[in-house]
Amino acid sequence: MNRKGFVLIQEEDVLIRELLERWLGEAGYALTASENEVPCLVIVDVPDPQRAQALIHSLQAVYAAPILVLSGRFRRGLAGSAEAARRLGVKKVLPKPFTRKELLSAVATSLGED
């Protein structure tokens, strides 16, 4: 399987992080950076939507890679929309919980692959 690039995961919940790593790993993404490798995608969990904006800005300041926002605070019907993502300045927002397919689809969207 081709190595697809390094995905940086910022998720405090251990179980969810492991799940992300597993699904992404299976899909061929690298989860640890080789030397000086910049991430192709940053996945970040937003525990508080009120501060989402600030968090994303700070990440965008550090990483050039697209950011996929995860949150257990978004309603599915609303947060899944492109509008919500646009308001946060990212390509995709993925509400928790999610299925493997949803995750991979969201990653693809964030990477502009679809």
Place this chain on the structure above:
Amino acid sequence: MRAVALRYALAPACVLLAVLVFLSPARPALSLAGLFVFAVLAAAWFGGAGPGFLAAVLATFTLPHLIAVGYPLLGGFFDVPRFITFSLAGLAVGGWSFRRRRVEAALRLSEERHARAMEGSDAGHWDWNMVTDEMFVSERAREMLALPSGTLPTSRTEIMELVPQHPDDRAGMNEKVQAGIRAGIHVREYRVIPQAGSVRWLRSRGKVYKDAGGAAIRMTGSLTDITESMEALEKLRNSEQRYALAMEAAGDGHTDWDLVSGEFYISPRLLEIVGHAPGASFGDRADWVRRFPFHPEDRPKWEAAIAAHFAGQESHFKMELRIVVRGEVRWTSFHFLSMRDAAGTPIRWTGSIGDITERKRVEEALRASDERYSLAMEASEEGYVDSDIDTDQFVTSERLNEIFGIPRGTRFADRSDFLKHFRFYGDDAKTYADMIRAVGAPGGTDRYEFEFRIVLRSGEVRWLWTRGKVTRDAAGRARRRIGVLADITDAKLAEEELRESEARFRALTELSSDWYWQQDENLRFTYLSNQAAHLTGYSGESSLGKMRWEIVNMTPLTCSWAEHQVVLAARQPFRDLECRRLGPDGTVRYLSMSGAPIFDAQGRFRGYRGIGRNITARKLAEQALHESEARKSAMFETALDCIISIDHEGRVVEFNPAAERIFGYRRADTLGKELAELIIPPRLRAQHRQGLARYLKGGEARVLGSRSEMPAVRADGSEFLVELSVTRIATEGTPLFTAYLRDITERKRIEEALRQSEERYALAVAGSNEGIFDWDLVNDRVYVSRRAQELFGLPPGDLWRPRRDWRHILSFHPDDTPRLHDSIKAHIEGVRPTYDEEFRIVMSGGAVRWFRQRGVALRDASGKAYRVVGSIGEVTEKHKAAEDLGSLERKLRLAQRLEAMGTLAGGIAHDFNNILGAILGYGEMALRDVPKASRLARDLDSIMIAGERGRALVDRVLAFSRSAVGERVPVHVERVVREALDLTSANLPPSVTVQARLRAGVAAVLGDATQVHQVVANLATNAVQAMTAGGTLRVQLATERVDAPRAMTIGGLGAGEYVVLTVADTGGGIAPEIVERIFDPFFTTKEVGTGTGLGLSLVHGIVSDLGGAIDVASALGTGSTFTVYLPRSGDAVQPIEEKESALPRGAGQRVLIVDDEEPLVQLATRALTDLGYMPSGFTSSAAALEAFRADPDGFDALITDERMPEMSGATLIREVRGMRSAMPVVLMSGYLGATEGKADEVLQKPLSARDLAASLARVLHLQSPSRRSSARSSKRRPARSPTR
């Protein structure tokens, strides 16, 4: 033709045969010519002359070829002698044989015909050879003669012995036969008895053949069965005989005229009847008619009737007319029958004429008798009735009918028929029925008499009197009732009038205010009318038989008894004898009597008669007048006020001591002087005189009858104020006036002081901001000052009103009235020293204002309060400020609490979603690795489903917390509200009606249409659920500008434009103590299981998210109103039509929709119908599957919910796909997970019609009119990878 050909073919055949014989070995023994002769003979014998000759020609020509001929002709070719021989033989034999054969054929034919005729004929045949006595009998004849079967003897004598002939006929048989033989034709009719009891008539007819010597040798003939005709003949004979006998017996004459043949018949009896000699003959019918002894008057009648009858169509003719026989007039009855041909023309005229003279005579006698009787009855005033009780025959006389108002000539079937013609008055029907029953009863009365009333058809009431007699049989049973009946109405009326007249008189006497009395010639009372009792106090009876002076307690006043007795002795009338009488009760009455003597026709004195009158009242009035005069005089003398009377010239006629005292004049000096000169100041005197003069001329008087004040002058010239009232004394002639004058100097002074005081007070009150009240406890009237009324918001009106009216005008807050009542009561009773209360008044507009009322009671000497006076001021601001403060604090608390809860919910949601993410994620992976359909896989599935449910719950909690992310577009609020309302309305209980007034136009709110939808749906659902007993759901939408910031139940409003949604119900309302908690998550008043308790918190979350506010108004028992303010964001930009035109449309595809939530089914059904599909909606998955199974090809697509109670969407899809593997399926789901991949499309709830349309179009591979499909919540989910 064939027969002829065959015959001719015989010729060559025979010749050829002869040649062959000649050429045979037998030749030497035979002659050729001889052979030919035989051949010719044979041909002629069998074929006739033609073939014989042909054979002769052939033989002649053949002969020379075989042998040498002796006389050759034509070169030896033709042998003439032989030809002649052959020809003659052939012709002769042929001619003879031909004739014989023809005769034989004819004979054969004839015999055949005869045999057939015999067979088919009904007649029998016989043939008797008289020489040998042999006889032939045909089968039919044998049958008729009833001969025994088997061989018959040949001899006729023996045969006839065997025939079972009637003995009478057998006896005469031989004679008849001999006679027949002599005559040449034998005819005999005789009877045969084939078996006992049946006789048949036979007719035998035979012809006799005689030999040349004239002896009869043979007789042959036929036999016919004539039984039928003999029987008919017999019957005819009997009938004729009977008829003749009947005619003779009836004594009627009979005539019969055949119009066609002209024959006519007249019976001997008829001749006898009409007086012709027996055996008289007539030329024709006309002769008969001419000689018919008609009565001269009846002939024309008969002629006319007969002419009419023949001209008409009737068959029967009946007439009774007179004839004159030997100078005697007799009555005859004609009874004829005319027979007509098809055209209706009479062809026969038959009938009888009878002598009915005797009958007529009896009838006439009867009629005369009846008539006589009837006339007698008619003449009588009384009606007559004859009722036969056995036959129920009921005969009435004409007079009786007349009495009962029944038309003349009416006959009655029976008594009940008669009773139908009138009705009884009142209860008289019973009287009548009782009477009739009594009469009809066995052994009842024989005679009866009673009166009763009836009501005629005209409505007139008649009095009837009836008397009758009943005939009874030996057993005492009534057989017949004969009665007379008379109209006694007049008598009754007269009687009644008399009675009435008497009653009238009695009533008049009774009503009169006087009493009547009568005395006999001894002057003793014989009559006293009833009034005497109460007018005198004694009953009239007590005086009867007494003379006036003997009556107790009677004292004459106008004269003594002795004087009165003189008048009476002179038989003079007297008037107004007044007496005093002490009543039994001790009261004194004054009585006045008048009387006049009565004389009879002979001029004899019969007594006195007159009236008495109670004059006590008059007497007492006279006395009272005397007393009044005396009292008036005393009053006049002692009055404190001046009393001065003047005449029409203004001169004093009376001047009382008070006037003397006040004016300083002596009475004697004033009398006769002009009043004006005495007491009126000089400057007013002219005015006084003018006024008096004007009044006397008929003008009006200013001073008269009223109270006025004016200055007066004393004798010393000093002026002072008097109060004056003048009355005119009612006297006849010139008027007198009396003036009452009072010195009011002191009173005026006090009044002025009071006025000034009050003025000061009024000024003070007017200047005050407070109102004044003054409650007059004695009259229960309350004064409410202008200012107070102003404060109460009343229009200017009466200041004083009964307290009741004020309480009606002012609507006190119901919570305050008990407190106010207690407080004022306590003060009035002296329990509390002051009255000081604050209360609320509900103003006309519904606003509530607070007032403070302070008052103090004024008490009389005994300490009893008689008046409460005080002030009223408004204190609304004070209360409002306090209320606002409390409300704001509460609202702030609520907002803070909800905020805190939102935050908490957000935190919980975050953690929970992480937990659920792990469960679902790892669960998914575990599921991927376990064998499909294993127990473990099913368990994992269950975990996944539970996880999904958890996720859905958290999703709703999130709705309550403010997420601050989401789509923000201008939402056309009115459209969304209308959609949501349609959805709600579709699921309403029948007892709830919806009133929607949506007036927001295109006003838009920045937000998410789904959110607005949820707000409306939740509020409406709550409202409907609050109205358990039915009611009205009112939904209003409007725009409103808010100018000043305002606090609401939840949140506050800044200035600006708002879209205002109001949802009101008429349910039970919300208790005040829980109003603040209704927005809390999981707070619910509904029964466990009926709601999530998240509805209102969801509304709150959304409204807060949209920057709006909610206001709640609720009253227990009347309902609740939720008002949602959403900040307006201009207008919705997208016209609705454009959006709708972009939706992909169907073309009659049949779509099966399954969802356990009925509103969703209805919404989807309607939306798809609008889009051109033919949807069938089901709320039961089992029923849907049933429908599909019934017609698997009848549906083009399936739209199903996932979670349903009976059968899950996944199962339904599997079942459907089992029947049609390529069935397009759209799955609607609130959840994610295991169902993916089973459907072509998955739609996330809540659905929009747009998403549904787009998905359906995709699964059906329809061409969408626009690629611009909704980007919001519809996502095409690729099928799950098969490697899971």
